[in-house]
Amino acid sequence: MKSDPEFPQPRYSSCSAIRERKPNIAIDGPAGAGKTTIARLAARRLGFTYISTGALYRAITLGLLKRQVDITEFENSSDQESVLQTMTISVGYDSGEPRICLDGEDVTDRLSDASVTQWVSEVARIPKVRACLLDLQRRCASSGGVVMDGRDIGSFVLPDAEFKFFLTASVEERARRRALELQANGQEVSLEQVRSIIEKRDRIDSTRSVAPLIKAEDAIEIDTTGKSIEEVLDELLSHVTRSVHADRGES
Numbered sequence: 001m002k003s004d005p006e007f008p009q010p011r012y013s014s015c016s017a018i019r020e021r022k023p024n025i026a027i028d029g030p031a032g033a034g035k036t037t038i039a040r041l042a043a044r045r046l047g048f049t050y051i052s053t054g055a056l057y058r059a060i061t062l063g064l065l066k067r068q069v070d071i072t073e074f075e076n077s078s079d080q081e082s083v084l085q086t087m088t089i090s091v092g093y094d095s096g097e098p099r100i101c102l103d104g105e106d107v108t109d110r111l112s113d114a115s116v117t118q119w120v121s122e123v124a125r126i127p128k129v130r131a132c133l134l135d136l137q138r139r140c141a142s143s144g145g146v147v148m149d150g151r152d153i154g155s156f157v158l159p160d161a162e163f164k165f166f167l168t169a170s171v172e173e174r175a176r177r178r179a180l181e182l183q184a185n186g187q188e189v190s191l192e193q194v195r196s197i198i199e200k201r202d203r204i205d206s207t208r209s210v211a212p213l214i215k216a217e218d219a220i221e222i223d224t225t226g227k228s229i230e231e232v233l234d235e236l237l238s239h240v241t242r243s244v245h246a247d248r249g250e251s
């Protein structure tokens with residue numbers, strides 16, 4: 001029987017050496033590679049804080065949509081800074097789960113809305129948007145003990161993160177996972193639709209001028225194709241555990 005990934009495993013959670021050291025862990029990779037699931041579970045097992053930076057870009061996208069900003073025009077607008085300044089984004093926690101507030105309202109449950117997903121890659125490639133979130137992301141990680149997932153965490157946001165992972169998976173597998181996720185949320189989508197959206201997002205995320213999706217030189221790549229959540233989590237946490245023990249001269 002496979003162990004339940006939601007259920008805390010004592011092997012890692014009791015690792016006081018890791019808790020004491022509070023390293024930051026960056027997890028990057030393309031859409032659907034499993035970053036969010038793995039980052040959230042890794043944080044829970046280690047007793048660390050989890051932050052999805054995609055959620056921050058999604059919150060800004062929602063903020064623009066709420067303000068009825070035409071995002072295609074906004075990309076080249078001279079008003080970017082003044083519009084962004086009207087938005088307040090903050091990260092809070094409820095029973096250890098991250099909650100994102102936009103203009104004082106908890107919008108966490110709206111961040112996967114189809115309209116947000118449709119526009120978020122366009123918003124995330126705007127240099128002023130990225131600059132506006134950089135400071136918030138770094139502040140969230142300033143005390144250590146954070147598992148942060150995104151596209152540019154190891155390469156740009158937290159270049160000094162002690163552990164960096166880059167998760168990948170074949171585009172077929174990523175599309176299949178996303179389609180199942182959306183179907184479970186009651187959204188009617190075909191595998192082909194999801195695959196083409198993922199390919200488009202990959203293209204935008206990898207080719208933008210500022211902080212594109214890129215594997216940091218010192219990141220460990222984990223191909224999650226055909227692996228269970230538990231296998232990927234185990235690979236990642238084993239690496240962290242081994243490394244911390246090795247530094248302490250333990251085997």
Ligand code: DC
Pocket residue numbers: 031053054055057058120121124125149150151152153201205
């Ligand atoms: O991980 P996600 O699907 O919630 O990300 C939403 C979008 O935000 C995606 O197009 C990539 C972008 N993003 C980014 O550019 N940089 C990050 N650090 C995180 C997400």
